[in-house]
Amino acid sequence: RLVLVTGGAGFIGSHLVDRLIKDGYRVRVVDNFSTGRLENLKHLEDNPNLEVMRGDLKNEQDAREAVKGADAVFHFAANPEVRVSSISPRVHFEENVVATFNLLEAMREYKVKEMVFASSSSVYGEPEEIPVDENAPVRPVSVYGASKAACENLIHAYSKLYGIRAVILRYANIIGPRLRHGVIYDLLMKLKKNLDELEVLGDGTQVRSYLYVDDAVEATIIAWRLSNGNYEVYNVGNEDWVTVNDVMNIILNELGLSNVKIVHRPVLHGVGWLGDVKRIALKIDRLKTLGFKPSTLSRGAISMTVKALVRELGF
Numbered sequence: 001r002l003v004l005v006t007g008g009a010g011f012i013g014s015h016l017v018d019r020l021i022k023d024g025y026r027v028r029v030v031d032n033f034s035t036g037r038l039e040n041l042k043h044l045e046d047n048p049n050l051e052v053m054r055g056d057l058k059n060e061q062d063a064r065e066a067v068k069g070a071d072a073v074f075h076f077a078a079n080p081e082v083r084v085s086s087i088s089p090r091v092h093f094e095e096n097v098v099a100t101f102n103l104l105e106a107m108r109e110y111k112v113k114e115m116v117f118a119s120s121s122s123v124y125g126e127p128e129e130i131p132v133d134e135n136a137p138v139r140p141v142s143v144y145g146a147s148k149a150a151c152e153n154l155i156h157a158y159s160k161l162y163g164i165r166a167v168i169l170r171y172a173n174i175i176g177p178r179l180r181h182g183v184i185y186d187l188l189m190k191l192k193k194n195l196d197e198l199e200v201l202g203d204g205t206q207v208r209s210y211l212y213v214d215d216a217v218e219a220t221i222i223a224w225r226l227s228n229g230n231y232e233v234y235n236v237g238n239e240d241w242v243t244v245n246d247v248m249n250i251i252l253n254e255l256g257l258s259n260v261k262i263v264h265r266p267v268l269h270g271v272g273w274l275g276d277v278k279r280i281a282l283k284i285d286r287l288k289t290l291g292f293k294p295s296t297l298s299r300g301a302i303s304m305t306v307k308a309l310v311r312e313l314g315f
């Protein structure tokens with residue numbers, strides 16, 4: 001079976017490619033290398049089961065070429081920078097909504113009947129209570145979250161109209177080797193430049209759940225294989241949650257730093273930027289009914305990620 005992974009040169013996408021190749025699938029990657037890196041797939045360079053196509057899903061023709069001949073589509077291409085979406089909403093509309101629409105149209109044309117979509121916990125916005133289950137209202141507060149919700153709805157309509165079996169995965173913060181965005185990467189890059197002072201966006205009390213990328217990939221494969229509805233939504237997160245200050249302390253601890261001056265930069269109600277969410281964590285009971293269990297809790301996942309990124313970024 002030929003499986004298409006959009007955004008397969010990116011962080012989660014490349015780990016998913018590793019797993020699909022290991023499981024014996026033929027894999028085609030389409031990526032425009034905006035944030036993705038060929039280096040993430042370098043170890044598979046000579047693997048005959050991997051085909052890498054440079055293409056941009058905002059372009060209809062590229063989307064058609066990517067989809068042609070595929071049996072299933074894992075749609076992971078997106079602009080993942082939530083912060084940028086408040087500054088450049090159009091970029092997110094195009095990278096996420098237009099690209100997804102082009103992909104769905106290509107799937108309709110070539111009669112591809114399976115799709116797994118990388119959605120996000122940001123579709124929930126600022127829930128009154130955490131953790132939230134999949135029935136919580138979809139009330140995004142960032143254009144990124146809104147674009148993911150729009151994609152989910154488009155996929156829902158296509159699944160009903162054209163018989164596409166769709167699995168929607170609402171990921172919490174996914175972290176691990178090859179990560180190049182988000183709070184852990186941001187803090188490490190700042191420390192790499194200056195070990196004396198560290199700027200933390202927000203008041204540090206923002207709450208998040210962190211899941212190691214291997215667990216996220218395992219959850220993805222389990223949901224794809226075992227969900228049997230026509231359109232199913234799953235939260236993919238960890239069973240606990242921590243604050244941004246906890247993340248900062250784990251990083252400082254891993255690096256053996258104790259004299260760094262911390263400067264918090266809160267906006268509005270203590271968040272890091274316009275569109276940032278103060279508290280979010282996901283209930284994962286539905287995923288657990290399929291047999292999923294995270295192998296590492298948030299703190300362990302953060303430590304492992306810091307160790308990996310310190311090696312990759314050359315501290």
Ligand code: NAD
Binds near residue numbers: 032034057078171172
């Ligand atoms: P990433 O930036 O590493 O991966 C995105 C990939 O998509 C990159 O390789 C990029 O080059 C590619 N891409 C972007 N626009 C494209 C286009 N128009 N055409 C072709 N390729 C394009 O980010 P990631 O963290 O690996 O995220 C993967 C997916 O998971 C995204 O859809 C993201 O929104 C979603 N997600 C990630 C997280 C997380 O914590 N990492 C959480 C929730 C959802």
